[in-house]
Amino acid sequence: xxxxxxxxxxxxxxxxxxxxxxxxxxxxxxxxxxxxxxxxxxxxxxxxxxxxxxxxxxxxxxxxxxxxxxxxxxxxxxxxxxxxxxxxxxxxxxxxxxxxxxxxxxxxxxxxxxxxxxxxxxxxxxxxxxxxxxxxxxxxxxxxxxxxxxxxxxxxxxxxxxxxxxxxxxxxxxxxxxxxxxxxxxxxxxxxxxxxxxxxxxxxxxxxxxxxxxxxxxxxxxxxxxxxxxxxxxxxxxxxxxxxxxxxxxxxxxxxxxxxxxxxxxxxxxxxxxxxxxxxxxxxxxxxxxxxxxxxxxxxxxxxxxxxxxxxxxxxxxxxxxxxxxxxxxxxxxxxxxxxxxxxxxxxxxxxxxxxxxxxxxxxxxxxxxxxxxxxxxxxxxxxxxxxxxxxxxxxxxxxxxxxxxxxxxxxxxxxxxxxxxxxxxxxxxxxxxxxxxxxxxxxxxxxxxxxxxxxxxxxxxxxxxxxxxxxxxxxx
Numbered sequence: 001x002x003x004x005x006x007x008x009x010x011x012x013x014x015x016x017x018x019x020x021x022x023x024x025x026x027x028x029x030x031x032x033x034x035x036x037x038x039x040x041x042x043x044x045x046x047x048x049x050x051x052x053x054x055x056x057x058x059x060x061x062x063x064x065x066x067x068x069x070x071x072x073x074x075x076x077x078x079x080x081x082x083x084x085x086x087x088x089x090x091x092x093x094x095x096x097x098x099x100x101x102x103x104x105x106x107x108x109x110x111x112x113x114x115x116x117x118x119x120x121x122x123x124x125x126x127x128x129x130x131x132x133x134x135x136x137x138x139x140x141x142x143x144x145x146x147x148x149x150x151x152x153x154x155x156x157x158x159x160x161x162x163x164x165x166x167x168x169x170x171x172x173x174x175x176x177x178x179x180x181x182x183x184x185x186x187x188x189x190x191x192x193x194x195x196x197x198x199x200x201x202x203x204x205x206x207x208x209x210x211x212x213x214x215x216x217x218x219x220x221x222x223x224x225x226x227x228x229x230x231x232x233x234x235x236x237x238x239x240x241x242x243x244x245x246x247x248x249x250x251x252x253x254x255x256x257x258x259x260x261x262x263x264x265x266x267x268x269x270x271x272x273x274x275x276x277x278x279x280x281x282x283x284x285x286x287x288x289x290x291x292x293x294x295x296x297x298x299x300x301x302x303x304x305x306x307x308x309x310x311x312x313x314x315x316x317x318x319x320x321x322x323x324x325x326x327x328x329x330x331x332x333x334x335x336x337x338x339x340x341x342x343x344x345x346x347x348x349x350x351x352x353x354x355x356x357x358x359x360x361x362x363x364x365x366x367x368x369x370x371x372x373x374x375x376x377x378x379x380x381x382x383x384x385x386x387x388x389x390x391x392x393x394x395x396x397x398x399x400x401x402x403x404x405x406x407x408x409x410x411x412x413x414x415x416x417x418x419x420x421x422x423x424x425x426x427x428x429x430x431x432x433x434x435x436x437x438x439x440x441x442x443x444x445x446x447x448x449x450x451x452x453x454x455x456x457x458x459x460x461x462x463x464x465x466x467x468x469x470x471x472x473x474x475x476x477x
Contacts, residue, residue: 094369161223307320
């Protein structure tokens, strides 16, 4: 009897691992941005001559933490141009679990960034090392209502934060920018930085004095505590956005050595006391040695829980992942486009996302959630967004890049495992969710439709991918 019971249990477990022989399928093209297709039926493997892609269910790669975007001031301003009911529709689409984009992990700035209304920090009182005049009053008008609105739809939304610039008095040039805009720039976009006060990659623009470093760690602490008082938990921080880049907007150059010193002796201990993780970044150069400098530092290395990459940093993530395979890696800011929000930008977005996820990133974040038509920043840079608002007609549209991101973020759950895919068709990714469902995302960038055979266990799915399209196939157990 025991033998029969064991055999029955074994067969039940085996059958529970079998996928359904039909799959949900949705596609996106430039003219049909989100089109549900008829269920895709599986063929038996022995009835197919060859396959183009094989999903290896045992080839488990990194665990996914989530997808999202950044809460920027101009994003909230643009959404506020709409009728409140329209804004709620957008926020529900972005943040309500299992509904639309299904965002679970987002970024926010500590003080002003390039898509703020203008420059500000939380304390512009010179030499206020004890932070008596620290205040997040500015954020009560924009960032806090933006985040609270998102939390209304997803109370478990995770947040991490980074500064673009410290208080200006903490910098050697006493100014929020590191680059001179030039006289030829429209007055509206000038930053007022004297030409002799610019900074450069490889220089420390932050004052490297213990009193300033200690005060800056306190500044981070005050930020975490102030947001907690409004019911907003920040789970992690990075010490500096694009620490190699001297920009005309809020920015601050650091050397990797100085950041290691700041993290190991000041920021790390302060955040540990608050139970907030420290990640190194954001890394915007293809120079792995800068990351190594921090990770191998005997003090800083004890606090670093992960590394964030963006822009040219995409050239460093592969090597870092290979040398530190267990280290958490984030893609922290998708390259921002040119404000045209066209299909070409969507295709490039797909290539970026695939590159980062294929090289170990466990989180992927778009940049601007929403912008007014044209996408112009305070400093004159046009960028793309997930949502475009027309303030004159009080209407909005989702951009092609939104649908590309949704093809992954809607279906891939937190704690999903990315899977290895082999075969001749490489424009494809696969994930296994905690609920055991399988998610396959594929693109066809060719000018003609293409039928692709995809093997899953003893089944083969053969979707015909439309020309210039993205597809997601979900197979449930």
